[in-house]
Amino acid sequence: MNLKKISLLVLLLVIADQALKIWVKTHMHLEESITVFPDWFQLHFIENKGAAFGMRLSLGDTYDWGKLLLGLFRIALVSVIGWFTAHLYRSRPDTPKGVFVGLALILAGALGNILDSAFYGLLFSESTPYTVAEFGGHYAGFMMGKVVDMFYFPLFQWENVPRLLEFLVDRNNYFFGAVFNLADAYISVAVVYLLVFQFRFFSK
Template sequence: MAAWAADQATKVWAVARLDGHDPITLIPGALSLRFLRNPGAAFGLGTSMTLLLSLVAIVVVIVVVRLAPRLRDRTWTLAIALLLAGTLGNLTDRLLREPEPLHGHVVDFLDYGGLFVGNVADIYLTVAAVLILWRSWQGVALDGTPAPAGDDDE
């Protein structure tokens, strides 16, 4: 809940301080604060699919909540918590921001050297993806036990 709140607080700040203003350079060529409202997904993809992105986010939240009771491994717990916080952070924008519910535009303000503009929820989602891939590659199940081996009989 604290991670979601941090994401939302930074977005409220971005709307109040960055909307309608010139970008603020933090690290020349690498990081600046630049306000934009994103109707799509990462890298400006799917701008016409806001409703679908909202519905996918709702499904992700439901799946994560259903997985939560099985978590016994700290790394998996952190990964799933970050996945939930990031998904809920951007879903909150899609539900509550203009132009209308389920079609709202996500507030982005972290400009990574002109490559893409994101937000704190996107950082959570990226770290979650790395942790999920890492733990899966290690063969660790949600409960911390070795994951069942795949079928090698080909």
């Protein structure tokens, strides 16, 4: 698997992520849900300040330094993984294709959420529960855009949740309560795959 194929894979994954986010942003109301499969899978439109799986992050009232730091961290992460991928390709010809696919997924996921933060605040007016987002309005500056999340799997209600496990449920006590996007899924799948199936390669 050469670097051109890896780059093409990253590009296609980012396009898929952004296409879905833009469709949700421009066709759904904030907090609106569309049932895909009854009782367990919905498209549920929410926005967050940049953390994965709908988690909220803020370290300031007048300027969101936490969001800026997260954006800079993601940019640094993309740079390091990009360099590492090229390094493996040039210096380790025995690298399995699966490793490159996993790294491409992580790159695409990080890039997808970087694009949200970097440009959505410049391209879209602010979403509200009552209006569909439109192009052209400014509700935030560069790197201050909100990340669009939409995948929601309310599998079952879990009453009397232990405090340590509250992060696994939403405000209605549904498990799994997180709302996430394709970029989050890329990263999660890639990390699990690399740890489970490519551990032997990295251990060398």
